[in-house]
Amino acid sequence: MSKHVVVIGAGVLGCTSALCLSKEGYEVTIVARDLPTDLDSQGFASPWAGANWHSFWNDLRTNAWEEATYLKLKSLIPTGLVMKIPSKRYFLEDVSDDIEAEWYRDLVEDFRVIPKEELPEGVKSGCASTILSLAPATYLPWLEDQLRLAGVKLIRRRVESISEAANGMPGVAKADVVVNCTGLGAKSLGGVLDQDVEPIRGQVCLVRAPHVKTDMGIKGYTDGSCYIIPRPDGNVVLGGCQEVGSWDLSVHVDRAETILKRAYALCPELSHGQGWENIPVLRHNVGLRPSRKGGARVEREIVHVPHRSPAAPWKMTESSSLTEKASRPIGLVHAYGIGPAGYQSSWGIAQNVTTLVHDHFTEFPALICSSKL
Structure with missing residues (x-):
């Protein structure tokens, strides 16, 4: 039966x-x-997710899910659906001890703590590795x-x-x-x-920048974070915000400008050094991440x-x-x-x-x- x-x-x-x-x-x-x-x-x-593999949890159950997913996504690289990309993640606070203890450091390739002398101005700590990225549209x-x-x-x-x-x-x-x-x-x-279910509003800019090949991000802003996620299709996602409890699906122009300015400061190559106003934006996207208390x-x-x-x-x-x-x-x-x-x-x-x-x-x-x- x-x-x-x-x-x-x-x-x-x-x-x-x-x-x-x-x-x-x-x-x-x-x-x-x-x-x-x-x-x-x-x-x-x-459809609106950043859709890369980069762990930001420290929870045994979630990490087990992430490890299994990493291995599966890695196996899809030959199909062209998933690609490896170098990644640099920065922090506005010194979290070096936490970085040293990252659970996935032996799972991903090329994990290392970024030395102080390699950090951008204003950044207190950071790590580098090779992660995975995919494009929801494919x-x-x-x-x-x-x-x-x-x-x-x-x-x-x-x-x-x-x-x-x-x-x-x-x-x-x-x-x-x-x-x-x-x-x-x-x-x-x-x-x-x-009733423990709640949205986390996210707003991103999808831009065309096939020459940008490095995932980058900065955590520690009071109003969100900055991230740059290249995709296999040559598009790049710029973010972002994490507005817990917001159901607002409209695009906020001021938020979009902040995203573009921060991304350009981190990666001027997005517009070949021609300013944040000249980043080739394809569209502004808003989505609600399905979270739960x-x-x-x-x-x-x-x-x-x-x-x-x-x-x-x-x-x-x-x-x-x-x-x-x-x-x-x-x-x-x-x-x-x-x-x-x-x-x-x-x-x-x-x-x-x-x-x-x-x-x-x-x-x-x-x-x-x-x-x-």
């Missing part, structure tokens, strides 16, 4: 999780309002192609609740497991309503969903027998709230999701739905 998994959400986490699940033999359907090739949509963060369509080749169905539909995803809809069979990769949508998704939620549970009603499911308890005639239990796996680290954690989280789904079917084999109609 086939095991059907419905993934809600088609951002980088949802798509990567669906791909990993399909490779393990599960029947997988993605249901989402926005699909991977909706590259102009501001409804999800994946990577997300590639992910969609891989999903279709693997037999994963992609259905464009807004989902209001876990019950709706579980109970089937036109073109979608009933689910044995639902994987919740809704990002900020988890705040309003029926059956979840996670307390960190990402990646875990599984059992919930009861009504057979027909789209109402919110409830967790299985000792009194569940009172509702058994009107409902059925399903597995629910959550994977959302990683904030600005979606790409650099995506394959590790997807592997974690796959393990959680496998554990569910191993622990509850009797919960496979006998009728998918």
Whole structure:
């Protein structure tokens, strides 16, 4: 009997999780309002991300996800989707001890602490390494192609609740497991309503500078950071800001000017030394990073969903027998709230999701739905 998994959400986490699940033999359907090739949509963060691999966490769980993702992305370099780039990261405070203890120093290539005499004026510490970069405009369509080749169905539909995803809809069979990769949508998704979910507003400038080949950044500004991320397609992302709790999707002209001025001060080569006003800007982008107070939620549970009603499911308890005639239990796996680290954690989280789904079917084999109609 086939095991059907419905993934809600088609951002980088949802798509990567669906791909990993399909490779393990599960029947997988993605249901989402926005699909991977909706590259102009501001409804999800994946098209607007910096999309490089550069760890900024110090957490064992997250670092394990990042390490797995680094190894997978590195294996994609021959495809042209991912490229190696030298990186220099600077700090306005002296954090040399923290740099010396970076967890990934033996994972990436060429890691070193930058000597004081090599630091730009006003910078107190820094590190260099070789990291990875990709371009969402090519990577997300590639992910969609891989999903279709693997037999994963992609259905464009807004989902209001876990019950709706579980109970089937036109073109979608009933689910044995639902994987919740809704990002900020988890705040309003029926059956979840996670009020710890919050946006982190980011604004960037996408510029054309194929001659710029070094990732650079400065941390320590009171109103954000400065970063320069070259991509395989010759474009470069300049940022940025991290405005926690802001849902504003409009472009702020003053912020754009600050981004360009700081980037030019760090890398005059962006305009061949012709001033920040002459950096060839392609577009100004704003996206909302799907963050969560307390960190990402990646875990599984059992919930009861009504057979027909789209109402919110409830967790299985000792009194569940009172509702058994009107409902059925399903597995629910959550994977959302990683904030600005979606790409650099995506394959590790997807592997974690796959393990959680496998554990569910191993622990509850009797919960496979006998009728998918």
